[in-house]
Amino acid sequence: MSRKVLRRLGAVVLLLVAVAAAAGFWAWQRYQGFADRPLSSLRPDSQLLVERGDSLPTVLRKLRGLGVSEGHQAEWRVLARELGAAGRLQVGEYALSPGMSPRDVLLAMRDGRVVRYAFTILPGRNIRELRAALARAEPLEQEIAGLDDAALMAALGQAGQHPEGRFLPETYHYTRGDSDLDLLRRAHAAMGRALDEAWVARNPDSVLETPDQMLTLASIVEKETGIAEERARIAGVFERRLKIGMKLQTDPTVIYGLGAAYDGNIRRRDLETDTPYNTYTRAGLPPTPIAMPGVDALQAVARPDDGDALYFVALGDGSGRHAFSRTLAEHNAAVARYLQRYRQARAAERAATAAQATGTGPDAP
Template identity: 45%
Template sequence: MRYKVWLAAAALIACLGVGVGWSYYSALTDVVVSVPVTVEVVKGDSFTRIIEKLQAQQVPINGLWFKLLALPGDGYKRVKTGEYELPAGLTQPDILALLLAGKTKRYAITIPEGWNFSQLRRAVEQNPHLEHTLNGLEPVALMAKLGATATHPEGAFFPDTYFFEKHTSDVALLQRAYLKMQQVIAREWPHKAEQLPYKNAYEALIMASIIEKETAAEPERPQIAGVFVRRLQQGMRLQTDPTVIYGLGAAYQGDITYKDLKTLTPYNTYLITGLPPTPIAMPGLAAIKAALHPDTSASLYFVARGDGTHVFSANLAAHNQAVNQYQRKSK
């Protein structure tokens, strides 16, 4: 690109004379962006309109020379729409190269591991750089808009940081997160350990979401998974607080009470046998791997130490002793 520009400059210097040629040479070499600026090119903007937008941002480009720079390859027809960040120190050829390359400004939205769908939806709806088309839709209708086969959104989106251009639709963003979760599950499921108590990959995703909410200590996740897998295999209830909390929804007040544990919901694993009907959060890769590759020890219980880790026990007597040591004494 720049090689063609210099050829054009040489031809103009020869044909138009030294004065005009020098002016064109200055257009090539002079820095015109003294401080960072942002300019947005929208659909329908003419090349003249783009020049006007740049000038309105106090970028002193010469309209005539800028158009001449764009002549090789009909560059003035190939500017891509989007929002562009122009750093200080750019010349006119630098600006044109950036516009033709479509190096638009990127925004980011981060989906943390362990978020539930309500938290994700709130973050998407409040993001000012997205185009919002899903606000107010019921979950089933929202999933249909994404082209998803699943009808329940919980756990369906992979936690990660997603970069996007301004005016990207909320549909496009959520589709990426949904497809990534589908890809991760499809990749990991065939390599699962043998004799796991899951009917399908979706049940493994449910388990992964519980593991994600039970511990942030990655080395413990296979141990947590092992406890829950053995409980399922032995017909024991999972008895895990995060599922109770999820089932309570807005009724949860920050501390689980005896009444909460006795409140029947489809997610109260103190009262129901087996897995809850859906995931309770968005699990990350480590939790998914743990659900598919649980440890093979004998532990059936665990209790929090209070420092983010847990004590694991193979029988109820040892578990009660750990509860007395780490839970009851702290109250």
């Protein structure tokens, strides 16, 4: 082969190498641009659901369904391998936004950064109210709707246990696919831990004989006050009453015993009608808790305040606080002051309503 032919062949080879290098550089630049370019075609507030068994091509089809037009399947595959996401896409629901890049999307699925929802069990709520709130929680899957309380506790592995008070009030996070039963299982375990801690920390001379009694008394304290610094004082009043055999005489237990019959008002006949939960007619604690007590109520019952008060009544000034008394005479005087404030407040409300009705009130035109 002549030198001339060799030179031409060499030139062709060099040209092909240059073309290949240019093509490779162009492909690399295009790939890099694809990997980090925001997904402008993605619809706002999109949710991608990765289900068990979904492969990368399946997920890519779902992304196309959400409006994603960037990149070809080959580019997504290469990027997935580069990020270590291939074959490691975690099941769950992902929140996507147009500002995200393909790299962001794959990293989110690789690391399982799924959408998390929150459900809060409020202190003082009873099991009926808790079940109603769970039924409204979305997208929590519903498994307990057809279960009565006994079947519910059996499903939680707690057959024979009364459900009242057994679920710790706090905020629980969950993901799509979780169920109300899953959440209750966690809340039950959390209450078990909180009750164990309070029981271990209790006063050595506590009148309470079992953790269940502590849970019941804590539920009453939870219902009696929303003022944090009053919980231990109220727990102390009940502790002293139990020690001397004095009836607890607490309205929340009577209300709980009335159940659905309670219409928002507690009357003298309610206080005099005997039920297992009427602490005006029966001594000692009621048979079960009456609500879900929080950690603070449990700790207050574990370490009640010292003192000699045996009575308390609301101040009636709108603060939610109480007046504490040592003797019945002091308590009756505090009750009289409460009733006076109550009547004055109701009279002021009636006067304001009448003034608005006649057009002379401050909101009149």
